[in-house]
Amino acid sequence: MIIYNVTVNVDNDIAEDWVQWMKTKHIPDVMNTGKFEDFKFCKILTAQQDETGQTFAIQYFCKDLDTLNDYQQNDAPALQQEHTERYGNKAAAFRTLLEEV
DSSP states (O other): OOEEEEEEOOOOGGGGOOOOOOIIIIIHHHHHTTTOSEEEEOOOOHHHOOOOOEEEEEEEESSOHHHHHHHHHHHHHHHHHHEEEEEEEEGGEEEEEEEOO
């Protein structure tokens, strides 16, 4: 199982709107690609020194790397662009791949 982890630090002034949009729009759009079997949406409770805002992790569970690569090539660019257009630099994301062992 491959876990596509997206960690996002969100400015406090948009956090409530961002969480609602993620739950009702973005995550459903990602899941509707058919590339992922499940997901978890979590708020990170520990903060790094000098960190501002709120940080969240969305973990999408994928059966294999080929499926994930298909998602990254064919689906992710448009979905990430929509996120950037809506929130700009108020929501900074980085992505990590994990493999269940």
